[in-house]
Amino acid sequence: MSDVKLEDIVSLCKRRGFVYQGSVIYGGEAGLYDFGPYGVELLNNMKAAWWKANVRDRDDFVGIDSAIFKHPTVWDASGHATGFSDPLAECKVCHTRIRVDKELEAIDVTADEKMSEAEINTLFDENRSKIKCPKCGSKDFTESKAFNLLVKSNLGDFTGDNDRPVYLPGEACQGIYLNFKNVVDTTPMKIPFGIAQIGKAFRNEISPRNFLFRTREMEQADTQFFVKPNENKYAYEKAKQNRWQWYLDIGIKEQNLRWKQHENLVFYAADAWDIEYNFPSLGFDELEGFHDRTDYDLSQHMKFSGVDLNYQNPITHEKYIPWIIETSVGLGRMFLAVVSDAYTVEELENGESRTVLKLHPDLAPVKMAVSPLLKNKPELIEKAQLVYKAMKKKYGAVMWDDNGNIGKRYRRQDEIGTPKCVVIDFQTLEDDTVTVRDRDTTEQIRVSITDL
Numbered sequence: 441m442s443d444v445k446l447e448d449i450v451s452l453c454k455r456r457g458f459v460y461q462g463s464v465i466y467g468g469e470a471g472l473y474d475f476g477p478y479g480v481e482l483l484n485n486m487k488a489a490w491w492k493a494n495v496r497d498r499d500d501f502v503g504i505d506s507a508i509f510k511h512p513t514v515w516d517a518s519g520h521a522t523g524f525s526d527p528l529a530e531c532k533v534c535h536t537r538i539r540v541d542k543e544l545e546a547i548d549v550t551a552d553e554k555m556s557e558a559e560i561n562t563l564f565d566e567n568r569s570k571i572k573c574p575k576c577g578s579k580d581f582t583e584s585k586a587f588n589l590l591v592k593s594n595l596g597d598f599t600g601d602n603d604r605p606v607y608l609p610g611e612a613c614q615g616i617y618l619n620f621k622n623v624v625d626t627t628p629m630k631i632p633f634g635i636a637q638i639g640k641a642f643r644n645e646i647s648p649r650n651f652l653f654r655t656r657e658m659e660q661a662d663t664q665f666f667v668k669p670n671e672n673k674y675a676y677e678k679a680k681q682n683r684w685q686w687y688l689d690i691g692i693k694e695q696n697l698r699w700k701q702h703e704n705l706v707f708y709a710a711d712a713w714d715i716e717y718n719f720p721s722l723g724f725d726e727l728e729g730f731h732d733r734t735d736y737d738l739s740q741h742m743k744f745s746g747v748d749l750n751y752q753n754p755i756t757h758e759k760y761i762p763w764i765i766e767t768s769v770g771l772g773r774m775f776l777a778v779v780s781d782a783y784t785v786e787e788l789e790n791g792e793s794r795t796v797l798k799l800h801p802d803l804a805p806v807k808m809a810v811s812p813l814l815k816n817k818p819e820l821i822e823k824a825q826l827v828y829k830a831m832k833k834k835y836g837a838v839m840w841d842d843n844g845n846i847g848k849r850y851r852r853q854d855e856i857g858t859p860k861c862v863v864i865d866f867q868t869l870e871d872d873t874v875t876v877r878d879r880d881t882t883e884q885i886r887v888s889i890t891d892l
């Protein structure tokens with residue numbers, strides 16, 4: 441990852457229709473991004489690969505898709521209404537707010553958002569002389585205060601003065617806990633088993649930054665594995681191994697991944713680890729979180745809802761509140777890791793360079809591009825269209841590309857990560873063979889159309 445910069449990735453994503461700044465025609469909106477034509481294909485392929493590995497290929501998992509909006513009490517029960525906050529301080533000169541834990545980290549003082557207000561303020565006071573307001577340069581700040589991250593909505597509020605707002609989810613996984621009993625009652629699943637979901641989450645991040653790394657709207661791919669009390673250790677280790685292997689299976693280089701254990705635990709966790717990825721410009725930082733949540737979630741929902749969420753073993757009739765092992769990854773961070781890992785700049789023999797996204801073929805937004813060698817020769821176009829239609833029927837994500845000369849087409853397809861480029865030339869008209877160029881080696885071979 442050494443010489444690739446985050447700005448190179450942002451530039452490629454914008455230039456090639458992967459990711460756009462949200463609401464850009466109005467000047468953009470912080471922490472919000474839109475996925476373009478190739479971005480949404482890559483995102484959907486990542487989701488499909490994740491779903492296959494975590495639901496389809498597993499006998500002990502089912503998937504759900506819960507509503508974004510939830511009863512307001514869900515966030516009291518989960519602890520987010522009171523305990524889900526970032527430590528913020530305000531510049532007394534220009535009123536800019538800073539995230540105190542992040543400013544401390546930037547000057548190599550170990551801090552995070554899970555510390556108590558008093559702990560953060562002690563560290564802040566010791567280091568005030570080294571922290572400047574990013575806007576006006578002043579060092580005169582208020583003390584650090586916890587700022588809740590939940591985003592409010594006015595759903596169902598027709599008066600405008602509702603003091604029990606329906607929050608948007610601060611974490612997508614609550615939908616899984618709310619449906620635990622439904623799944624037990626309506627499917628043959630027996631503990632130990634898991635529920636997986638890809639769902640939206642929203643956080644009022646004070647300083648959304650670093651492109652898709654820290655956004656205010658995100659999608660989380662979660663697995664929640666329900667186990668018998670005290671049978672958490674094996675399931676936790678297994679979940680960690682499975683997810684690490686999955687990143688290798690989708691082509692992420694192992695040297696760009698590492699484990700980190702949390703020292704300060706979030707309010708719901710008894711143990712927490714992250715898989716960190718070596719993001720360009722940012723270095724190693726959290727990609728996916730692993731939480732040993734014990735019986736916290738189901739106990740809380742049982743207490744607040746009054747509904748019995750105990751599980752009863754159908755054979756022994758033993759009753760207990762299951763413990764939960766969670767894996768949770770933001771798809772934006774996964775997208776950034778996948779694109780960064782695939783991003784390669786190569787020197788060519790003629791002294792020029794090419795940028796190529798060496799994506800795993802299963803993730804590539806376009807699997808194959810089909811081109812006529814020249815676009816002003818009707819006989820080549822007619823033949824190329826026949827090949828294109830046949831390939832599209834066979835592989836789906838196939839692109840017709842007759843824009844610019846052949847060299848430009850190859851550059852464009854390299855940058856969006858298309859594994860194979862097929863060109864129809866004059867020889868095709870004689871012997872029904874085409875050239876197939878490989879993205880990674882740039883080697884071209886001649887193949888019969890029937891063998892494509």
Ligand code: GAP
Nearest residue numbers: 611613653654655658727728729768769770773
């Ligand atoms: N349900 C557990 C949970 O939400 P988390 O560590 O707060 O735990 C899980 O978030 C994952 O969601 C993170 O590992 C990260 O990939 C992603 N994530 C969290 N906050 C994010 C943000 N502001 N922007 C983008 N992704 C984020």
